[in-house]
Amino acid sequence: MEQPIRFILNDESIETDLHGGTVVLDFLRRHRRLTGTKESCREGDCGACAVLLGELAVDGQAIVQYRVVNSCLLPLGDIQGKHLVSIEGINPPRGGEDAVDTVALTPVQSQLVVHGAIQCGFCTPGFVVSLTGYLLGQRQWSFEGAVDAVAGNICRCTGYASIKRAIVDLLEQVTGSSRSGSSADAADRGRLETLVACGVVPAYFLTIGERLRTLEAPQRQRRRPADYTVVAGGTDLFVQKAEQLMEESLSFVSGVSELRQVREESDRLYLGAGISMAEVKELPELRKRLPQLADALPLIASAPIRNRATLGGNIVNASPIADFTVMLLALGAVLGLKNEKTVRELSLQRFFRGYKQLDMEPGERLEWIALPLEEGNFSFEKVSRRRYLDIASVNSAAWICHRHGRIEKLRLAAGGVAPIPLYLAQGSACLEGQELGDELLEQALDRVQEEISPISDVRGSERYKRLLLRQLLLAHFIKFFPKRIHAEVWA
Ligand SMILES: Cc1cc2nc3c(=O)[nH]c(=O)nc-3n(C[C@H](O)[C@H](O)[C@H](O)COP(=O)(O)OP(=O)(O)OC[C@H]3O[C@@H](n4cnc5c(N)ncnc54)[C@H](O)[C@@H]3O)c2cc1C
Numbered sequence: 001m002e003q004p005i006r007f008i009l010n011d012e013s014i015e016t017d018l019h020g021g022t023v024v025l026d027f028l029r030r031h032r033r034l035t036g037t038k039e040s041c042r043e044g045d046c047g048a049c050a051v052l053l054g055e056l057a058v059d060g061q062a063i064v065q066y067r068v069v070n071s072c073l074l075p076l077g078d079i080q081g082k083h084l085v086s087i088e089g090i091n092p093p094r095g096g097e098d099a100v101d102t103v104a105l106t107p108v109q110s111q112l113v114v115h116g117a118i119q120c121g122f123c124t125p126g127f128v129v130s131l132t133g134y135l136l137g138q139r140q141w142s143f144e145g146a147v148d149a150v151a152g153n154i155c156r157c158t159g160y161a162s163i164k165r166a167i168v169d170l171l172e173q174v175t176g177s178s179r180s181g182s183s184a185d186a187a188d189r190g191r192l193e194t195l196v197a198c199g200v201v202p203a204y205f206l207t208i209g210e211r212l213r214t215l216e217a218p219q220r221q222r223r224r225p226a227d228y229t230v231v232a233g234g235t236d237l238f239v240q241k242a243e244q245l246m247e248e249s250l251s252f253v254s255g256v257s258e259l260r261q262v263r264e265e266s267d268r269l270y271l272g273a274g275i276s277m278a279e280v281k282e283l284p285e286l287r288k289r290l291p292q293l294a295d296a297l298p299l300i301a302s303a304p305i306r307n308r309a310t311l312g313g314n315i316v317n318a319s320p321i322a323d324f325t326v327m328l329l330a331l332g333a334v335l336g337l338k339n340e341k342t343v344r345e346l347s348l349q350r351f352f353r354g355y356k357q358l359d360m361e362p363g364e365r366l367e368w369i370a371l372p373l374e375e376g377n378f379s380f381e382k383v384s385r386r387r388y389l390d391i392a393s394v395n396s397a398a399w400i401c402h403r404h405g406r407i408e409k410l411r412l413a414a415g416g417v418a419p420i421p422l423y424l425a426q427g428s429a430c431l432e433g434q435e436l437g438d439e440l441l442e443q444a445l446d447r448v449q450e451e452i453s454p455i456s457d458v459r460g461s462e463r464y465k466r467l468l469l470r471q472l473l474l475a476h477f478i479k480f481f482p483k484r485i486h487a488e489v490w491a
């Protein structure tokens with residue numbers, strides 16, 4: 001028998017026996033009749049269903065870290081011990097307890113109203129949640145950051161100009177009310193107090209940290225993946241088979257601390273498979289060692305998806321266009337696959353055996369991803385129908401170590417050109433140990449064409465994808481060797 005799931009919904013403690021695979025969107029709308037959270041695509045694309053998810057950030061301290069997530073892809077089993085905030089939980093009651101039906105608008109809502117940023121209003125709860133989550137979750141606020149925070153919210157009737165104007169005035173308003181004059185130096189608790197004081201969130205938010213500490217800690221996951229479907233961020237699983245998951249036994253791994261560890265050891269950087277894309281972007285170890293990788297992350301999905309999507313999920317889902325997996329191939333990643341007793345090491349290059357076929361035994365779980373700590377440069381390129389918020393037609397990553405024009409080490413990888421995320425072994429080997437010039441690069445690009453096998457589909461014809469990859473590889477080398485690669489030769 002499954003354990004009940006305990007969490008805080010807005011200001012209320014909840015315990016439920018519902019199946020852990022029930023998506024939070026359905027729980028809110030159908031079971032709690034909280035219909036402010038809107039249902040639209042159910043695929044993580046529109047942001048109408050956005051909610052806030054808060055969890056204790058630092059062991060032993062009552063500081064809650066909030067992130068915006070799409071409730072249509074968020075399973076109930078994964079919010080054990082957390083604070084779930086729907087749009088109904090954002091407005092403070094006006095006029096005391098007797099007047100709970102009337103609410104005061106928050107500054108986020110007021111600015112949207114003042115700037116005429118609402119027409120039918122269907123998208124508005126999502127925008128309000130995303131902006132509120134941005135103010136709660138970020139130590140520094142900026143116009144660009146706030147715009148990125150709503151990049152996963154689609155409005156089909158108002159357009160975005162008035163929303164941007166609302167954001168400008170909102171930031172001015174909340175920064176003006178900040179006790180320190182700016183949010184930049186404010187400690188987390190201080191920032192929350194400021195946001196409560198200026199009405200962005202209600203006062204009960206100040207009590208949540210202590211209340212979460214008294215909730216039972218999530219059960220340590222002792223289940224064997226052989227018997228259960230592993231659910232990490234759920235951003236692939238709940239798009240692919242949400243209904244089927246309601247029939248299965250699920251193992252939620254987001255609370256497993258081993259899967260969220262980061263450590264440097266023996267010239268390797270180990271990243272827990274349960275680390276999210278958003279967390280990767282913030283890791284000081286990666287920022288220091290591979291700033292280009294962190295900078296490429298905005299090209300993946302939207303902020304709410306990145307808040308949930310994990311590194312392990314990106315690899316094990318085995319999509320031929322998985323962006324992060326292609327990056328990891330170029331970085332020479334090694335996987336740690338754990339069964340009940342041992343951890344088996346396997347090069348990521350050897351993990352994919354065919355379309356969605358993996359070298360992973362029943363009972364194994366992806367535990368960590370190790371990156372060699374080597375001096376070199378990294379580059380990632382992606383072409384999709386939209387520059388942001390879209391999956392790739394073709395993507396490519398490259399890692400290089402070179403001295404005085406001679407390529408000492410090179411790893412090239414690409415997605416969308418084979419049934420698997422592909423390590424370009426021949427193209428890489430052709431250039432390694434060589435002095436780069438236009439002619440040699442031409443030869444290497446021809447070799448790459450022999451090792452890929454793209455197919456024509458909705459993202460482009462085979463010919464188009466071949467040409468795209470050629471151009472993306474060229475883009476890496478123009479970045480790495482701006483003086484040696486002559487643009488006029490390649491025009
Ligand atoms: C709107 C939207 C936009 C997207 N855009 C992009 C994009 O631009 N680029 C991109 O690459 N992807 C994109 N994705 C896909 C997805 O977000 C990523 O692939 C993500 O990294 C999957 O991680 P997850 O934690 O959500 O995986 P889940 O859905 O939880 O799991 C995926 C698979 O991996 C297995 N699994 C997960 N963790 C482990 C583990 N530790 N051990 C063993 N098995 C495991 C699960 O059982 C499942 O089979 C997008 C998805 C959506 C919904």
Ligand code: FES
Binds near residue numbers: 040043
């Ligand atoms: S309903 Fe569109 S993102 Fe959830």
Ligand code: FES
Binds near residue numbers: 117118
């Ligand atoms: S106001 Fe109608 S969808 Fe945004």
